[in-house]
Structures are given as C-alpha cells and as structure tokens.
Amino acid sequence: MTALEPLQQLGGSRVRWRGRELIYFSGCDYFRMAEHPAVLKAAVEGVKKFGLNVAASRVTTGHHKIYEELERELVKFFDAEDALLVSNGYMTGMVVAQALAGNFSHALLDERAHPALQDAAEQLNCPILKFKHRDGEDFKRAVARCGKGSRPIVLTDGMFAHDGSVAPLKAYLKHLPRDGMILVDDAHGAGVLGKEGQGTVEFEGVGRKQIIQCVTLSKAFGVYGGAILGAHQLREKIFERSRAFAGSTPLPVPLANAAVQSIIGLKTRGKELRRRLNENVAYVRTAMRKAGMELPETPGPIISLFTKRTSQARSLNKHLFAAGILPPFVKYPGFSDGYFRFAISSGHSQPQLDKLVKVLKNF
Numbered sequence: 001m002t003a004l005e006p007l008q009q010l011g012g013s014r015v016r017w018r019g020r021e022l023i024y025f026s027g028c029d030y031f032r033m034a035e036h037p038a039v040l041k042a043a044v045e046g047v048k049k050f051g052l053n054v055a056a057s058r059v060t061t062g063h064h065k066i067y068e069e070l071e072r073e074l075v076k077f078f079d080a081e082d083a084l085l086v087s088n089g090y091m092t093g094m095v096v097a098q099a100l101a102g103n104f105s106h107a108l109l110d111e112r113a114h115p116a117l118q119d120a121a122e123q124l125n126c127p128i129l130k131f132k133h134r135d136g137e138d139f140k141r142a143v144a145r146c147g148k149g150s151r152p153i154v155l156t157d158g159m160f161a162h163d164g165s166v167a168p169l170k171a172y173l174k175h176l177p178r179d180g181m182i183l184v185d186d187a188h189g190a191g192v193l194g195k196e197g198q199g200t201v202e203f204e205g206v207g208r209k210q211i212i213q214c215v216t217l218s219k220a221f222g223v224y225g226g227a228i229l230g231a232h233q234l235r236e237k238i239f240e241r242s243r244a245f246a247g248s249t250p251l252p253v254p255l256a257n258a259a260v261q262s263i264i265g266l267k268t269r270g271k272e273l274r275r276r277l278n279e280n281v282a283y284v285r286t287a288m289r290k291a292g293m294e295l296p297e298t299p300g301p302i303i304s305l306f307t308k309r310t311s312q313a314r315s316l317n318k319h320l321f322a323a324g325i326l327p328p329f330v331k332y333p334g335f336s337d338g339y340f341r342f343a344i345s346s347g348h349s350q351p352q353l354d355k356l357v358k359v360l361k362n363f
Contacts, residue, residue: 164300
C-alpha cells in the first residue's frame with residue numbers, strides 16, 4: 001500500500017509540506033471558496049444549529065430541511081427543473097445509472113471519461129461502446145453501430161480535468177436519437193464555465209431536454225457533496241430505484257449549510273470571480289506561448305505539461321521546488337503516463353503567477 005504524505009492547507013494558495021511553505025497550483029478550489037469567511041461562518045453556524053450528522057439515509061429519517069434549501073439554491077443557480085443532493089460528486093453518475101438501468105440499449109462512453117462515469121456505465125445494464133475522446137465523427141460512428149431504433153445514453157465529462165477541454169455537447173446532440181440522453185459529469189465545469197457559471201451546458205449553448213448534469217460542490221463551490229440536475233421524473237426514479245442513494249448517509253449538515261452560502265456567494269460575485277480567474281489563466285498561457293511552448297486552446301483553468309522522459313519530470317520537479325512551488329504531478333489508475341497539472345485559481349496573486357511562469361518558461 002502506498003503511504004500518503006499529509007499536506008496542510010494554509011490559505012492564500014499556500015500549503016505546508018515536509019516542513020516547507022509552498023505555493024499551491026493543485027486542487028480545484030477555483031475561486032478559493034473553501035477559505036471564504038462567509039462560507040466558513042456558515043459551516044460553524046451549521047454545527048451549532050444542526051449538529052454534525054443526520055446519521056441516516058434521506059429515504060428514512062435523514063431528510064433534513066437544509067438539504068431541501070440547498071436543492072432550491074441549486075435549481076436557481078443552474079436554472080434546472082430539479083436538483084437532488086447526494087453525499088459526494090463521485091456517486092452522482094452511479095445514482096443516476098441505477099435509477100435508469102434497463103432504459104437504454106447502449107452506453108456510449110468517452111474513452112477518457114472520469115472513473116466515476118466508467119463505474120456508472122457498468123450499472124446501466126446494457127452494452128458499453130467507447131468512442132474517441134471528444135471526437136464528434138467517431139461519436140457519430142458509435143451511434144450508427146448501435147443500430148436502427150437504438151436508445152443510447154452518452155457518458156462524458158463536461159470539462160475534462162486533465163487539460164480543461166470541453167465535451168462538444170452540441171455535436172453529440174446533433175447525432176443522438178430523439179430518445180437518447182447525455183449524462184454529463186460536470187464536476188470541473190460547474191461554476192466555472194458559462195456567463196452565469198452554469199457549466200458545460202450553458203457554455204455549449206444547449207438545452208436540458210436530453211441532458212442530465214451531475215455536479216460536485218467540492219471544486220468551484222469549495223465545500224462538499226454532489227448534485228444531480230434533471231427532470232422531476234428523474235428525481236422520483238432515483239428515490240424508487242437507486243440503491244446507492246437509498247443506502248447512503250447524505251453529506252454532513254454543516255457542509256450543506258456552507259454550500260448554500262457558497263452558491264449564494266457565487267451567484268452574486270461569480271462574474272467578477274470568473275473574470276479574475278480567466279485573466280490569471282490567460283496571463284500564464286500567454287507568457288508560455290511567447291516562450292515558444294505549444295498549448296491547446298481550452299476554456300478551463302487547467303494547464304497541463306506532459307514530459308516525454310522521466311529525467312524531464314525530475315528536472316521540472318527540482319525547479320518547481322527551488323521556486324517554492326509544490327510540483328503538481330498526477331497519475332491516475334488506468335492511465336499509463338503521469339503529467340503535471342497546474343490548476344489556476346482566481347485567488348492566485350501576481351507574484352505567485354510570476355514565479356510559475358518563470359519556471360515554466362525556462363523549462
């Protein structure tokens with residue numbers, strides 16, 4: 001078993017690791033809402049008012065009023081028909097898949113879909129076909145392979161965590177049969193993409209008729225928990241058919257209270273925060289391109305570097321440490337290669353960005 005080393009969050013995009021204070025370009029708290037005073041205050045007030053835990057499933061005695069309040073705020077923020085809160089973002093797709101199992105002829109899965117969607121696909125009780133990553137033409141061929149009269153469900157990330165690219169939902173809908181659906185894991189897009197921060201659905205300019213949007217509250221919103229945005233009928237099916245939903249305890253009540261405050265905060269200040277975030281990302285990308293580095297044109301606040309050799313990775317590690325930056329090297333199970341993923345936030349200061357740019361330009 002791999003021993004994990006503790007990392008202490010210090011706030012202000014700083015962490016303490018192995019006794020050193022370092023600049024933090026990891027994690028996905030894109031607006032630093034996890035350290036916002038109003039959000040922290042709401043969490044403390046939630047402890048005092050409600051205690052820590054309902055200690056029961058929502059279908060038994062764990063249906064607290066704060067969960068309904070949070071769902072109402074989610075409906076308003078995302079302009080969705082309904083919202084259902086679940087204990088964490090990873091579970092959202094699985095909960096939906098269990099509710100809809102047997103309803104579809106095929107599951108079409110982006111080959112780079114998040115592991116949560118891969119697990120969800122297994123719950124749908126239908127054949128799984130993979131298509132090339134974000135490839136509209138290969139998606140069209142996958143739909144054709146399903147055959148006439150098929151009813152496929154598509155599983156894809158909204159904004160992909162490895163590089164900040166976005167699923168071409170409009171292209172998928174163009175070739176999707178009328179009875180098909182798209183399940184979008186929008187963990188990274190929610191709050192970040194779109195004029196109002198409503199995520200990939202808004203960014204792509206598509207309606208919600210054939211889309212189920214799953215989000216997490218642990219990234220742009222800085223708290224915890226997952227939510228499913230869809231029709232009222234989907235909510236009813238989940239209550240009736242999802243074992244994962246029925247058999248799990250919802251997120252701690254103080255965190256739900258904090259999430260309400262975070263959503264309200266992003267509703268009122270989101271445009272300014274997204275503007276600042278986009279400016280920080282543009283600053284780093286522009287400097288890197290001027291230095292001759294090739295970067296894909298993606299809307300997300302993620303900059304990834306793939307090193308060809310182990311020696312290159314070690315060298316970049318060394319230079320990042322020397323500049324006082326925690327090296328954000330990630331390697332997920334199922335993928336052969338690791339890479340450096342720099343998650344930019346609206347809270348990064350100009351000196352912090354300058355340090356990162358200086359290292360990357362000289363790499």
